[in-house]
Amino acid sequence: MTHVEKRAWIRLVVAVLAYAAYVVAVLRRADGGPLPDVPYTAALLWSVGGAIAASIVAEIGMAIVRPGASRVVDVRDREIGRLGDHTGQAFVVIGAVAAMLMAMAGWDRFWIANVVYLCFVLSAILGGITKIIVYRRSLPEW
Helix, strand or coil: CCHHHHHHHHHHHHHHHHHHHHHHHHHHHHCCCCHHHCCCHHHHHHHHHHHHHHHHHHHHHHHHHCCCCCCCCCHHHHHHHHHHHHHHHHHHHHHHHHHHHHHHCCCCHHHHHHHHHHHHHHHHHHHHHHHHHHHHCCCCCC
């Protein structure tokens, strides 16, 4: 498994776990009440910051465990990275359009922030899954 593929696994797992922790935190705070009344901002920021920190720590740990592992990125790695990023970016666009429409319709900031965060997470998940599948199989031939 290449260094770049391991990084894709790390980021995929961290994205899923961080978002799951965020959802649990928000639902616990709701305690049966309406979700827009939940103080979500701190949980969202901690979730994003924690995911970034966890990814960095995991990648450093990976480098410590295998210090001699090659970190050379070849053409195939770049192509897989680009394919995964392009695949995942669809959800970034969907999230931006959804947030814009929600803001124009006067939706509560809770829903707007959460749809943006959900789409960022879906983007990371879809991009990561695409990279892992392509690493396991091969690049599609157009």
